[in-house]
Amino acid sequence: MDVVRSRRRRLFQALQKLGADFPVALWSGRAPAKNFPANRHYFRANSHFLYFAGLGIENAVIVMDAGSDRTTLFWDEPGPDDALWHGPEPSRDQVAAAVGADDARALGDVYKFIDGGASIYLPDPGARLAQEAVLGRSLSTSPEPEGIDGVLAQAIVEVRLRHDEFAIAEIKKAIAVSIQTHKLGIQSTKNSQLESHVCAKMEEVIYGNQCGTAYNSIVTIAGEVLHNNCYHNPLGRDDLLLADVGAETALGWASDITRTWPVSGKFSPTQKALYDVVLDAHDQGIAAVKPGADYREIHLLVSCVLAGGLVDLGILKGNPESLVDSDAHALFFPHGVGHLMGLDVHDMEDLGDVSGYGPGRVRSDRFGLGFLRLSRILEPNMVVTIEPGFYQVPAILNNSEWRDRYSEMVNWDRLADFSDVRGIRIEDDVLVTETGNEVLTADLPADTDSIEGLMLR
């Protein structure tokens, strides 16, 4: 409770700095229905609400008033029938106490308390409608909040960018579960025939620990499909299995880990060669994480290490820096090196680049930079992922325009020697400290020897 009060105080200060004195209303959201109202997806509260209220209760609003330094909870107790179906629920006063609210009122009264107030819209269009009705105005549908909502977004980013101790402890909890998850995934591969078998084993660890998945798990032999959420492929002995799986705690704090391992238990020489290039990029990227470092430069550094490794293997030709300048690395590493992590796996991505991009920075339209989600000077208590990869994406490599553009820089014949690698990614979560960084996921090894060792168990 002290935690959320201190967060709210910091929000008020951030708003004040921006010259803003409007009240702020945050909605928790509702579980969306699947086929009919009684059959719902599980409830995941909006992250801004979770951050400033500290608990995820459905269909609630908090109004925070910087002027009076007061927070009011708006929430209706479920009807008497509800106890039969969903068990006893806390009272409004109990919820208000848990939230550290100064006052508690009926949900229907919100509109009386947010005259001229700002909000962040929920991603669900139906929920946004309800917000608009209460606020008495339209919310922007552009990717980034505008007007007073844009000012609020800036203030929220200012507060949420650097994590407090409570948040870091929660992230560590999520990571501990994810490490167990990955170890079991690696170990259970030898007894699995399908991607779905490994994925289900991994998620069992997450659910058994009363966590949720921070994002839809990726467990696939088709690692070149970056957000692959199908699990139907059989595991072939020559395949690499890429698993990008992370738990989130009951309070919504995320973790985000990727490992790639050989189904057979043994990397082939070509797999090991490419894996070690990615690992080197990963290690050098992590080493560069520290206060004052520019995350965009870390992305370029990692790209350069990758390009250099591919030159050494004879896949790329030329000087690593020039290859990166011409985006040749992006043929094989088309995404960014990572992102902020916190209550969202891509923290505050709902605010567009207000969160990921520092003042005055805009997304590049370069092939090798356009997917970079984070471009900021790093500060203590930020948590970022470092996740380089190597992929052979048919949609990229068979694109005749790109083949022409990079014809001099790629040795396609040599590349063909590495056909047993579809996708490799190695991803860890890194806390920026006062003096450097702490790899929060360090207990899960990433080198090929350790991974092969885990598979023997």
Place this chain on the structure above:
Amino acid sequence: MDVVRSRRRRLFQALQKLGADFPVALWSGRAPAKNFPANRHYFRANSHFLYFAGLGIENAVIVMDAGSDRTTLFWDEPGPDDALWHGPEPSRDQVAAAVGADDARALGDVYKFIDGGASIYLPDPGARLAQEAVLGRSLSTSPEPEGIDGVLAQAIVEVRLRHDEFAIAEIKKAIAVSIQTHKLGIQSTKNSQLESHVCAKMEEVIYGNQCGTAYNSIVTIAGEVLHNNCYHNPLGRDDLLLADVGAETALGWASDITRTWPVSGKFSPTQKALYDVVLDAHDQGIAAVKPGADYREIHLLVSCVLAGGLVDLGILKGNPESLVDSDAHALFFPHGVGHLMGLDVHDMEDLGDVSGYGPGRVRSDRFGLGFLRLSRILEPNMVVTIEPGFYQVPAILNNSEWRDRYSEMVNWDRLADFSDVRGIRIEDDVLVTETGNEVLTADLPADTDSIEGLMLR
């Protein structure tokens, strides 16, 4: 493809019988976003779309025209960037072929083809808005479709009430996975400390078999909370564990099974006594399922068997029929004996009582009947659940109004002897055949000896 064509033909005939000749548009829906657009709940297509299109593709519409006997698919192929993130997708023509559509067009063109057409609204308010924009009119927000949409709902119910062979085969697939799931849940209890451990083990079977959960799993020692979706309780040696868990196939066909077992591996004498009452009601309910039987009467029969059993145990006092007439059974069995099952676990519940209640029938406001979801004359190829239970719900048993009303009918002192029973439910899925019924879930035993035997393994 022949299956969906035949379903559409039956829909056209049903519409014709109702004197309707409007075109019908069905939307598949979209996966709802969690915190930001790139982080979504998994996609579950709308059941009516799934039924008549035969596959669950996101953001598609089919328009079925009874007059011309033609079906048109409206769907946009993902952009080129999409292949990087989500892998290669089928072309519009490939999807149209899979759906057996006569024509395929851009999603934006739907509005040109459904002038005066009817639809069923999606449960998501944002999705409904999009439907309204395309249809050029408002869709009813009452629980049941109205106007031409109400006529369409009637026709859909007429077609979907009785399952075709393909559907029954899919339901059997889902049930086979659910039976494995429950067996593992029963067996893994001895090595589990928390509800979440058993739940995660059970869901691992579902996900490993590339199925989804047909509804949010209930795995709880607090069986008296009917739709309990929390899993944090420790398993006590004296507890009964109630698991209501069902798989749905990749095409969305459901199963729905409940078993209740003792954490210790052995029912106590009081647990066994009450369990056998519920089992007797369950068996007699199933025996009554046949063509021509009135499902409402089965509910009352089951209630009567329960009441009789409770009289025998000294918990209720009086004549079973009169006890049921006065709803005394509902103190301990407050829900209905079951529901339709198909593509939805409560099949077509999005259509309100148009699906569950036969012509001229309306919900009772009686305590013991108001939650009955199905009141129809049974016909061959319907699938229903039979799921009696016994619960000690504090919100009911401590309600002073009810305690007064039923003071003469309940022996509260005797009830106190059964304090180690919070909730028992036994649920099976039953296909109505030409001559009687087939218990589709028969391979999962329900008697106490068999359950104790499974726990020994």
